[in-house]
Amino acid sequence: MGQRLPVFPLGTVLFPGLVLPLHIFEERYRALVRHLTSLPDGVTREFGVVAIRRGWEVLPTAGPPGAPAPTSVSLHEIGCTAQLRQVTELPNGRYDIVTVGRRRFRITDLATEGTPYLTASVQWLPEPTGSEELADLLAPQVLAVFRQYLDLVRTDSAEITEQLPEQPTVLSHLVAATAALHISERQALLAELDTARRLRAELRMLNREVALLRRVRAVPVPLPELAVPASPN
Structure with a gap:
């Protein structure tokens, strides 16, 4: 059995x-934040973010604390952990949190009992470069086309392109997260199994x-609306 991980379904x-800020208002996810902040120093505070395949992330009734987690959503199999970096507790009991993506995983088993939120057994996915020579060859090509893309969709592209990473894996994640893709x-x-394959797909x-x-x-709508789908949580 893999490591057990709290799961947060999202429409992204x-x-x-990559940085992911969230506003936490549902009681089940407030319970998740309380659990993470109660962990001892030295323990990584992270949860799994998994994109929703079908259904809704916010349900009409979330149930009382400790009730089985709702299961009216269908999730993708591959997700990424979000490491908790900053927590602001609001007067109404809600939270504003800032997280950073950390590592990829595959869900092997999803549990709906024991906690108000979903948990899953996960298998960690390494990030091999594939063929290092191919990744090193593809990265400058992707970077060049991404600069052309930014010039077409952003008025401040000059400032952004000066700060784009050249390291193949980092670049592949940045392009995937920020380009206006479905x-x-x-x-x-x-x-994708490795960096080279991801870069090849991104180039296309x-x-x-x-x-x-x-x-x-x-561009039919502002780029940020396309790149980061809005989430009520």
Whole structure:
């Protein structure tokens, strides 16, 4: 059996190294925050973020504390842990938290009993580069096309492109998280076996998006709304 991990279903895909702020208002997830903050010093405070395949993350009734976790959502198999970095408790008992993506995992078993929130046994997924030579070859190509993409969708692209990472794995996660891709495409990128495969897929997607943007010369909605789907939690 793999390690047991609290699970937070969301309408977005989290990648290692990316920041995810959340507003926590449901009692089951407030209980999760209380559990994490009660852990002793030296223990990593993290939970699993898994994109929702079908259903809703906020249910009409969450049930009383300690009740079995609701199961009216269907989740993707691959997720990423969110490490708790900052917690602000609000006067109404809610929380504003800041998390950072840490490591990928595959769900092997999902449990709905014992805690008000879902928990899962997970298998940790390493992040091999695949062929290092191929990853090193693909990274500059992806970076170049990503710069073209940002020039087409951002007015402040010059400031951003100066700070883009060159390390292949970090770049692959950043592109996957920030480009205006459908959630199914982001999920597929998260699930890629290694960095080289992810970069190859991103190169194809970015070339497609750049060609489309050059034809239409317009972005239908602001990029942040596409890159980070809104979450009530």
